[in-house]
Amino acid sequence: MSSKWSELVSDKRRRQEESIPKEWLISQPPINVLDVTSIPEESDVLSAREIEITNCQVELLLVKLASAEWTSLEVTTAFYKRAIIAQQLVNCLTEIFVEQAFARAKELDDHLKRTGQVLGPLHGLPISLKDQLAIKGLETTMGMSQHWSWLVTTFTSAFQPGYASWIGRYASKNAVLVDILYECGAVPFVRTNVPQTLMWGETYNHIFGRTTNPYNRKLTCGGSSGGEAALIALKGSPLGVGSDIGGSIRQPAAFCGLYGLRPSYGRIPYAGAGNSMEGQDSVLSVFGPMSNSIAGVKLFMKAVIERQPWLKDPLAVRKKWDEAEYNLVDHGAGKQLCFAIMWDDKHIAPHPPITRGLKLVKHALSAAGHQVIDWEPFKHEELSDAVRSIWNAGSNEDFLVTTSATGEPVITTMSVEPGEEDPQFRPTPQTDGITAYQLWQVQKRKRDLRKEYLDHWEATASKTGTGRPVDAIICPATAFVACPHGMTRHTCYLATWNALDYAACIFPVSKVDPxxxxxxxxxxxxxxxxxxxxxxxxxxxxxxxxxxLSLVGRTLEEEAVIAMTEIVDAAVKAFKSSQ
Structure with missing residues (x-):
């Protein structure tokens, strides 16, 4: 039994390697080459036209695809090649399904040629997916298949992330979000790496190994959507889907210099996707977009929401895309906004690069005519502790039940050094659970804290001078930038917003300068x-x-959060260009 999982892993890795076209392989850079972001364009794999395509941001790609200036097949091929280069540099992919993606791209090209119309708002666009999203007919370590459905009645978890125990399953149908992306005209073309159990701020599992940061391979890409972030940072995908239960979109987006949105519960459908700790529904995981541009974030959200996901997922919120909210009708139409900067959470002070980033944003917003005040953090540590207690309630049994199928060991550290234990980020098998009654009290306290925080926010109307409360909070995404493996700590800056269910968007500001x-x-x-x-x-x-950094708005305020992130992003770019 104990060797079964390792045999499954060996076979899976072999099959993954065989799925890569040999003409897309490159010579590996020396191990001491840390920044690999320039290597894709220096290789002989990409043509000049393919470099041009993969350097395009989402909004321009869609224009060129809709006009048939570029075909979906050539765009998909270009990003596929770059994704495979990224895989060789930072190990970011799980499933590689070239023939299926190419067939989809050809189908879309034929549709456009025959009808003169695009199939949907994402027509012909390659999209990468975190390895939770089941695609019919593909093997997945997370999606559900009929062949393994008997396990649902035997074990408490049917879907589990990054586990060797689930090698060999083939999805019998798509996750709801995948169906919607197909309806929008997208071309799913790769799935990306995650940590075992998902409950880590780094990306490593027994099946596919470790994903590293393209800007410095000694550092983590974050997690749990780390494979997605590393791929997009290397421009191996123009737009991707991550998930977030305690920072799993925002942290990797921040570590890899991307834009990434954590929507509120139910705004993007989750049905049919894999997850850890299934049945825990007090702090829900959410899907959201990750991209090299804020426009990509908006395009994804608008496209998915306009497909009315609440008709396909009973937990999806029935809220249409609100153009008035995007135009900031509740925020002075976007004129002379009042942002609040949270310099720290009164528990862990950020490292110097984060503080420099906050100061830069403050100067940029002031120069753009917006008001900036300080944000007084309110019970952030208590909110984060509530989230952790909820996670811990059943995580021990959840992890052990799943791995018992093959004897696969539960990973207890993300360190590259053997023997080091690092239980601080996620629940571990050593964590004791709490009783159902104790869990109810934690959930009750979290509910009460949400009301207290709302009152705290509303009270800022007396300080802004706009007649409104603070429009949004600008704060650290985490207390640190991408760090060495095994050093991820302190989730308060992330998990607080999960507890409150606030929409939050990551945006890049600069890079560390020693x-x-x-x-x-x-x-x-x-x-x-x-x-x-x-x-x-x-x-x-x-x-x-x-x-x-992170821009935080209120619950179900995704449209306004995107619009305000656009404003902040433009202000930062204008300020930096003027210096």
């Missing part, structure tokens, strides 16, 4: 964890890592 981001002396600390976090910072270690 001179500009030198370590600053501090005499006082919030606590011992804050002191340890301060001492862990060395600017050379984090060199070249992207600096990204």
């Amino acid at each position: 001179v500009l981001d030198a370590k600053q002396a501090r005499d006082t600390f919030f606590n011992d964890s804050d002191k340890a976090h301060y001492e862990s910072y060395d600017p050379e270690t984090f060199s070249n890592a992207p600096i990204s």
Whole structure:
């Protein structure tokens, strides 16, 4: 039994390698080459036209596809080649299904040629998917298939992420979101790597191994949507789908310099997709877009929502795309907005690059005519602790039941050093659960904290000068930029917004500069964890890592959050170009 999982893994890896066209292979760069972002264009695999295609942002790609200037087949081929190069550099892919994607692209090209009309708003666009999203006929370590459906009645978890125990399953149908993307005219073409159990801020599992950061391969790409982030950062995909239960879209997007949106519960359909800790429905996982442009985020959300997902997923929220909300009718039409900057959460102070990023955004917004005030964090540690208690309630049994099928060991560290234990980020088999009654009390307290936080936000109307409460919060995505493997800590900056169910969007600001981001002396600390976090910072270690921040709005305010992120992003770019 104990060797079964390793045999499955060996066979799976062999089949993955065989799915890669040999003409798309490159010579591996030396291990000491850390920044690999320029290598795809330096290789002999991509033509000049394919480089042009893969450097295009989503909005322009869609224009060229709709006009038939570029065919879906050539666009899909270009991104496929770049995705395979990315795979060789940072190990970001799981499923590679070239023939199926090419057949879809040809079908779309034929439709456009025959009718003169695009099939949908995402016509011909290659889209990558986090390896939770089942695609009919494809093997998946997360999607459900009829062949394995007997396990539903035997075990408490039918879908489990990154587990060798689920190798050999083939999905009998698409996840609802995949169906909708097909209806929108998209071309799903790869799936991307995740950590075992999903409950990690890094990306490593027994099947596909570790995904690294394209800007510095000694650093993590984040997790659990880390494969997705690393792929898009290398421009191996123009638009991708990640998921977020405690920061799993936002952290990897931040670590890889992308735009990524965590929508509120139910705004994007989840039905038919795989997940960890199924049945835990107090802090829900959500799907959301990741892209190299904020326009890509908007295009995805609008396209999916306009397909009325609530007619296909009973948990999807019945809320149409609100153009008035996108035009910021409740936020002064976007004129002279008031943003609040949260410099820290009074528990862990951010590292110097994050603080520099916050200062840059403050200056940029002021220069653009917007008001900027300070945000007073409210019970963030308590909110984060509530999320962790809810996770811990049944995670031990969830992980062990799933891995018992093959004897696969549960991973207890993301460190590259053997023997190191790192239980701080996600629940582990050593974590004791709580009783049902105790769980109810935690969920009750989380509910009450949401009301208290709403009141706290509303009270800022007396400070803004606009007659409105603060329009949005600008805050650290995490207390650190992409860090060495095994060093991911401190989820408060992420999990707080999951507990509150606030929409939040990541946007890039800069990159770590060891001179500009030198370590600053501090005499006082919030606590011992804050002191340890301060001492862990060395600017050379984090060199070249992207600096990204988060814009946070209210529950189900995705349209306004996207619009305000556009405003902040434009202000930052204008300010930087003027310096």
